[in-house]
Amino acid sequence: MASLVVSALAESPPEYPAVEAAKHVGETVTVTDKVERAYQAKGGNIFLNMGGAHPNEVFTIFVATSAAEKFADFKKHEGATVSLTGKVTSHNEKPEISVSSPDEITLKDAAPALSETPTPTPPVG
Numbered sequence: 001m002a003s004l005v006v007s008a009l010a011e012s013p014p015e016y017p018a019v020e021a022a023k024h025v026g027e028t029v030t031v032t033d034k035v036e037r038a039y040q041a042k043g044g045n046i047f048l049n050m051g052g053a054h055p056n057e058v059f060t061i062f063v064a065t066s067a068a069e070k071f072a073d074f075k076k077h078e079g080a081t082v083s084l085t086g087k088v089t090s091h092n093e094k095p096e097i098s099v100s101s102p103d104e105i106t107l108k109d110a111a112p113a114l115s116e117t118p119t120p121t122p123p124v125g
Contacts, residue, residue, distance in 0.1 A: 013085055018050035018059035021095040025088050031059060031097060032083040032108060038075050044068050048077050048105075060096040067100040079111030 016024065018033035037053040040046045044065030051058030061084060063071050083106045086097035099105060 015083075021059045021088050021097075022090075025090045025095055028085065028087045030083060030085040031088075032081065033059065034081045034109075035061075035077045035079065038078040040068065040074070046071055046074050048074065048082070057094065060091070060094060061105065062091070062096045062098045064098065064100070070100075071102055076111070077105065077107070080107055081109035082106060083108050 013027075013029045014024075015030040015032055018031055021029065021031050031050070033050040035048045035050055036057065037049045038046070039049075039054075046063035046068050047054065048061035048063075049057035050060070054060075061082075063074070084097055084099060084104055086099065086104070088095050088097055090096070
């Protein structure tokens with residue numbers, strides 16, 4: 001029984017923050033970090049940037065146009081900490097993992113809720 005547990009643990013991919021992902025291009029890893037910006041390009045591709053907003057992101061979760069309709073609520077990831085496992089590839093010298101289903105992204109810590117009460121502006125003068 002112990003060998004089964006060790007075997008199962010050995011098969012789990014290593015986990016890294018977004019900034020470390022660049023060192024693991026070509027490897028299957030788990031990346032866990034905060035999504036700084038979530039946006040959809042004019043062509044339909046969706047980008048979830050970690051470690052900064054484009055063009056200064058250190059890692060991207062990429063959703064191709066062909067899968068974008070499955071990610072109608074992709075904006076919910078902005079400001080949230082997420083985790084995903086996949087093969088790290090490099091696009092324009094930036095590491096990324098491509099996903100085709102929302103099930104591939106695990107929400108670890110939701111984005112902070114925006115206050116519904118506006119912050120009062122101090123009087124001028």
